[in-house]
Amino acid sequence: MSENYFKKYPNKEGFFNEYGGAFIPPQLEEEMKKINDAYFSISKSHKFISELRDIRKHFQGRPTPVYHCHRLSQKYGGQIYLKREDLNHTGAHKLNHCMGEALLAKHLGKKKLIAETGAGQHGVALATAAAYFGLECEIHMGEVDIAKEYPNVLRMKILGATVVPVTHGLKTLKEAVDSAFGAYLQDPINTIYCIGSVVGPHPFPMMVRDFQRVVGIEAKDQFFDMTGELPDNVVACVGGGSNAMGIFSAFLEDEECKLYGIEPGGKSLETIGEHAATMTLGSPGIIHGFKCYTLQDENGEPAPVHSIASGLDYPGVGPEHSMLKDLEKVTYDCISDKECIDAFFELSRMEGIIPALESAHAVAYALKLAKENPKQSILVNLSGRGDKDLDYVVENYGIPK
Ligand SMILES: Cc1ncc(COP(=O)(O)O)c(C=O)c1O
Numbered sequence: 001m002s003e004n005y006f007k008k009y010p011n012k013e014g015f016f017n018e019y020g021g022a023f024i025p026p027q028l029e030e031e032m033k034k035i036n037d038a039y040f041s042i043s044k045s046h047k048f049i050s051e052l053r054d055i056r057k058h059f060q061g062r063p064t065p066v067y068h069c070h071r072l073s074q075k076y077g078g079q080i081y082l083k084r085e086d087l088n089h090t091g092a093h094k095l096n097h098c099m100g101e102a103l104l105a106k107h108l109g110k111k112k113l114i115a116e117t118g119a120g121q122h123g124v125a126l127a128t129a130a131a132y133f134g135l136e137c138e139i140h141m142g143e144v145d146i147a148k149e150y151p152n153v154l155r156m157k158i159l160g161a162t163v164v165p166v167t168h169g170l171k172t173l174k175e176a177v178d179s180a181f182g183a184y185l186q187d188p189i190n191t192i193y194c195i196g197s198v199v200g201p202h203p204f205p206m207m208v209r210d211f212q213r214v215v216g217i218e219a220k221d222q223f224f225d226m227t228g229e230l231p232d233n234v235v236a237c238v239g240g241g242s243n244a245m246g247i248f249s250a251f252l253e254d255e256e257c258k259l260y261g262i263e264p265g266g267k268s269l270e271t272i273g274e275h276a277a278t279m280t281l282g283s284p285g286i287i288h289g290f291k292c293y294t295l296q297d298e299n300g301e302p303a304p305v306h307s308i309a310s311g312l313d314y315p316g317v318g319p320e321h322s323m324l325k326d327l328e329k330v331t332y333d334c335i336s337d338k339e340c341i342d343a344f345f346e347l348s349r350m351e352g353i354i355p356a357l358e359s360a361h362a363v364a365y366a367l368k369l370a371k372e373n374p375k376q377s378i379l380v381n382l383s384g385r386g387d388k389d390l391d392y393v394v395e396n397y398g399i400p401k
Pocket of ligand 1: 118120197198237238310311
């Protein structure tokens with residue numbers, strides 16, 4: 001991918017064409033400007049780059065491998081490959097941007113990291129980064145997700161973070177963002193809101209994308225080394241869209257690679273509140289300080305959403321994805337809860353890899369593509385591992401024979 005794209009998007013005000021920006025209270029404007037300026041000066045310095053490179057190699061265990069799914073490829077046709085972000089330290093891609101955000105926070109002299117979490121993976125990753133750098137950490141999480149993803153709640157607490165239960169509204173990801181924003185507003189000087197995806201006001205969608213680019217850079221080289229070609233298809237799940245932007249960013253100019261962002265179709269696409277298909281069924285609007293495709297109710301408020309995967313359960317999406325949809329650079333499609341569960345067990349039993357429910361959406365779509373295109377290759381970003389989901393899956397779906 002040429003650097004021109006990354007220089008052009010976002011523009012100075014944080015817009016990806018019409019999406020993005022910073023629709024924030026006046027008291028945050030100064031702080032966001034400081035973060036933006038620091039990002040441009042500090043993060044381009046030799047010291048910052050070599051520190052982050054060292055962390056990625058020795059702490060995170062990067063590069064993560066690309067793996068050829070030989071049994072699945074034989075069964076479904078196609079050649080299916082996984083970029084193994086589940087093997088990144090803490091079990092998901094989220095640590096890629098958390099270490100970057102926390103390193104920046106340290107350089108800015110911040111004392112405390114604040115964030116929301118849905119599936120708990122971003123919360124665990126940020127708590128890990130806080131422990132690494134010796135910073136305080138406060139994670140806001142909906143009560144519904146606390147019950148669903150309890151192993152991750154324990155991990156955050158063991159790592160020294162404070163977990164703040166969010167009890168209003170649907171008690172899931174959107175409300176957790178509301179609550180974390182509120183806490184950040186109380187002390188923006190000493191704290192920093194380390195947002196968990198390519199969402200929120202500028203400069204967060206840009207910073208998180210840039211920190212996640214390592215996934216695509218590695219995957220492109222690794223895939224080429226293994227096959228001598230580029231993949232025909234690249235598939236990633238989309239909640240806010242950080243793992244998808246990470247991998248897509250390396251392939252945006254390769255016309256021969258088709259890119260697929262997979263949203264949660266939930267229980268039904270027919271009824272509002274039963275899915276979180278923001279790109280498929282939403283329209284442009286403003287949520288949490290930025291403009292993007294959103295699912296809205298009849299009053300223009302964020303609509304209730306549902307997904308089996310807590311990390312995809314959000315009525316907005318990254319502004320860059322919103323632009324890429326309009327530019328038709330990426331195809332956005334849905335996978336239902338049922339298809340996700342089937343793929344969860346299929347990958348576990350055919351390849352010995354238990355995926356996160358979020359990532360299982362991408363796997364399910366890859367299996368469909370493989371059946372339809374038996375001569376093509378498919379690279380899936382396996383964004384995380386499924387240990388956090390075991391209790392929920394077994395209690396609600398049982399274990400198939
Ligand atoms: C494993 C995993 N994959 C994907 C996501 C969705 O986030 P994003 O769309 O930002 O990659 C989450 C969110 O919690 C996650 O835990």
